Amino acid sequence: MSLWKKSLTFFAAAALLAGSVAGTPAMAVTKKKAAAKASAPGTGDNAKISSDPDAPTVKENRLLKWGPVDPPDRGKKPEFFFRGVFVDMTPTEGGAKDMYQVTFLPVEIVENEYRNVTADNFINGMILPVYMPAQLKKQMKKGGIVEVHEYYTTAEEQAIGHAHMIGFTYHQDLLPYPVGPAAYVKKGGLDQEQYLNALKGMELFGDNPKDGELKTGLDALASSSPNPEVKAKATALLSSLFGAQPSGQALLPATPDEPVKGKKKK
Numbered sequence: 001m002s003l004w005k006k007s008l009t010f011f012a013a014a015a016l017l018a019g020s021v022a023g024t025p026a027m028a029v030t031k032k033k034a035a036a037k038a039s040a041p042g043t044g045d046n047a048k049i050s051s052d053p054d055a056p057t058v059k060e061n062r063l064l065k066w067g068p069v070d071p072p073d074r075g076k077k078p079e080f081f082f083r084g085v086f087v088d089m090t091p092t093e094g095g096a097k098d099m100y101q102v103t104f105l106p107v108e109i110v111e112n113e114y115r116n117v118t119a120d121n122f123i124n125g126m127i128l129p130v131y132m133p134a135q136l137k138k139q140m141k142k143g144g145i146v147e148v149h150e151y152y153t154t155a156e157e158q159a160i161g162h163a164h165m166i167g168f169t170y171h172q173d174l175l176p177y178p179v180g181p182a183a184y185v186k187k188g189g190l191d192q193e194q195y196l197n198a199l200k201g202m203e204l205f206g207d208n209p210k211d212g213e214l215k216t217g218l219d220a221l222a223s224s225s226p227n228p229e230v231k232a233k234a235t236a237l238l239s240s241l242f243g244a245q246p247s248g249q250a251l252l253p254a255t256p257d258e259p260v261k262g263k264k265k266k
Helices: 058-064 119-124 134-139 192-205 212-224 228-242
Strands: 004-015 078-092 099-111 126-131 145-160 161-178
Touching: 058 119, 078 192, 099 119, 099 145, 099 192, 119 192, 126 145, 126 161, 192 228, 212 228
Parallel strands: none
Antiparallel strands: 004 161, 078 099, 078 145, 099 126, 145 161
């Protein structure tokens, strides 16, 4: 399976006594709404993970991978790494060839140091400008899981005395992931937002397995999820795929915090 990259390079010059360069923060794809909210000390998922004023809550740290502090962005483009459901894409109006506006529903956040993925993105999705050549486009299936990694790399280009030229290269990597959304329903210990987006992916995907693990996972969510929307979608899928009704199955116990894995597609 091919990994596609779209990179663009720009240069920042800075005269520094120590011979280094600092980036300028800028707006990303989504505003950092949650980071700006003031909140009273909480408990459980609402508790702060540190005493820093911008510290995330326990849940923001776990679900969104927000760190103890909110660092300034390195550039105008967002940086993150997540696995999510491919929902839809539309050609960019007046844009370059093979450029699309693509909607993803995050399911599993891998890296999000700059807090460019927010809780709102789990609800409303992330709409990103994506370079989608024909060969990659053929691999994109609605409801399928895709890895989306956007990030900068830096390299010193040249130095004249204390003035240094630093090259910033922006990468956008897209890779269809070798599992369907059902793999997340089989995994215990996820947040309900993750299960909800995986279930939405299953509804779009249509090529869901009919094995015992999935039946148990759907039954657990249909029987015991505290989220009404998760419970309703899991109940509908349990009925349509297995002709079964919720049995009272408890939520699956948490499994090791490892990426969901599956067999690679041929």
